Amino acid sequence: MRNAYSVETVRAAERALMARLPEGALMRRAAAGLAAACAGMLGRVYGARVVLLVGSGDNGGDALYAGARLARRGAGVTAALLAPDRAHAGGLGALRAAGGRAVPAAEAAPYVARAALVLDGITGIxxxxxxxxxAAELVRTVREFGVPVVAVDLPSGVDADTGEVRGEVVRAHATVTFGAYKPGLLVDPARAYAGALRFVDIGLGPYLPTAPDVQAPQHADVDGLLPRPTAESDKYRRGVVGVAAGSARYPGAAVLAVAGALRGGAGAVRYVGTGTDAVVRAFPEALVSADGPARAGRVQAWVVGPGLGDGPQARTALDEVLAADVPVLVDADGLRLLDPDAVRARTAPTLLTPHAGEAAALLGTAREEVEARRLASVRELAVRLRATVLLKGSTTLVAPAPAPGGDGASPVRVNPTGTGWLATAGSGDVLSGLTGALLAAGLAAPEAASAGAYLHGLAARLAARPPTASTVAEALPEAWHSVTGTGAGTGTRTTG
Known part of the structure; x- marks a missing residue:
């Protein structure tokens, strides 16, 4: 798990560690890791030209000390000082002693033009x-010459805590971050400015709390969540998921949601809706009914909303699903028909899966505001509706429902496997079915959402190019296998 912590938490950990170390030791650790990363990008350090963009804070000091290390290895290092009278004195002295030079930022363009690499040490976290x-003018100069940029800890100008981008910021090719990930490195829009991430351990671990602000699951984390059938498994032990989806206008939504559920390991899928013929043609193993969710039979979780439409039948289906005392996932048309009070009144878990436009409608704000403030938006929606929320988009985020009477917020999960190829019609229907199957298998809503998003993104990477929602669904067993070493639904029983 990649754990990310707020600026306040990181600074407190740094203070605690610095109290136990000689003065300047922590900065030298960071500079050593930064210099090593830069050397790897340069390939050949001797004779390479490097420019440091240096502000007045400790990030400027990190850049200066790293530049001194590169200069001692034969690089030609120039520091462009944005505040010459407030540059880090120790770092500047070390750079000059190693043979580097410093110039005012206004005179840096000729050096940038010949540089092989630029270090961004303008502002910190x-x-x-x-x-x-x-500073913005200096950054534009770097951009005009097309020089690769390594950000020191975080691209200058982005918000470390929220991932928001307001105004001119640095767009890095790589970011070397120290001691702990910061939420802005994992959450768009800031994530898009960070480039490749490299983590440098400077010893903060023992001083950080066990609960981070943001988490990004990795393969091993998802592997630990996914259910495995045993010799005693039957379809109910594996999980039976109900799917209320599709309409005359969107019959394919029913097929895609059922595909996601079946290829996501469900023991059985009970489909309810107008698409029974299409569903049975595609998946004869599906159990179908046109009598409504309340009379569909036993299920352990419901998925409602994909392609459902907005007529009376759709509203009745949503009401019946929300009345069920099992976990419920609401997507697409179900979100547009949703009564927030009905969600808040539920005692069983509820998982909402909006995209930015649907989240904006539920929050009563503009889509652009949700996209600019993704982390704050998903947290606010989870608190308002007292539900787990999976916010789809350039970075998919999962905010757990607040615990009744609980203190503080649980970590928001960030999906690291997303890809722009998922921006295709019907892919969200597949995600809903897949995640609903994991709910039916017994995963808690945040874990089902995190694992579902992870597998869904991985399947999109594995599907043939260009992928469609159908080929993403078809790639789910391969995605499952890549995480666990087994296929979805693999077991030793031969009967249901």
Whole structure:
């Protein structure tokens, strides 16, 4: 798991560690890791030209000390100082002693033009709201010459805590972050400015709390969540999921949601809706009914909403599903028909899976605001509706429902496997079915959402190019196998 912590938490950990170390030791650790990463990007350090963009804070000091290490290895290092009278004195002295030079930022263009690499040490994790005019002009100069940029800890100008981008910021090819990941490195829009991430351990671990602000699952984490059938398994032990989806206008939504559920390991799928003929043609193993969710038979979780439409039958289906005392996933048309009070009144878990537009409608704000403030938006929606929320988009986020009377917020999960190829019609229907199957298998709503998003993104990477929702569904068993070493639903029983 990649754990990310707020600026306040990271700074507290740094203070605690620095109290036990000689003065300057922590900065030298960070600079050593930064210099090593830069050397790897340069390939050949001797003779390479490097420019440091240096602000007045500790990030500027990190860049200066790293530049001194590169200069001692034969690189030609120039520091462009945005505040010459407030540059880190120790770092600047170390750079000059190693043979590097320093110039005012306004005179840096000729050096940038010949550089093989630029280090961004303008602002640190406390920066937000975009760059000041002189810094923005320097960054534009770097961009015009097309020089690769390594950000020191975080691209300057982005908000470390929220991932928001307001104004001119640095777009890095790589970011070397120290001690702990910051939420802005994992959450869009800031994530898109960070480039490839490299983590440098400087010893903060023992001083960080056990509960981070944001988490990004990795293969091993998802492997630990996914259910495995045993010799005693039957379809109910594996999980029976109900799917209320599809309409005359969107019959394919029913097929895709059922595909996601079946290829996501469900023991059985009970489909309810107008698409029974299409579902049975595609999946003869599906159990179908046109009598409504309340009379569909036993299920352990429901998926409702994909392609459901907005007529009376759709509203009745949603009401019946929400009345069931099992976990419920609501997507697409179900979100548009949703009564927030009905969600808040539920005692069984509820998982909502909106995209930015649907989240904006539920929050009463603009889509652009949700996209600019993804982390704050998903947290707010989870608190307002007292439900787990999976916010789809450029980074898919999962905010757990607040615990009744609980103190503090649970970590938000960030899906690291997403890809732009998922921006295709019907892919969300597949995700709903897959995640509903995991709910039916007994996973808690945040875990089902995290694992579902992870497998869904991985399947999109594995599907033939360009993928469609159908080929993403077809790739789910391969995605499952890549995580666990087994196929979805693999077991030793031969009967249901």
């Amino acid at each position: 406390g920066g937000r709201g975009g760059l000041r005019p002189e």
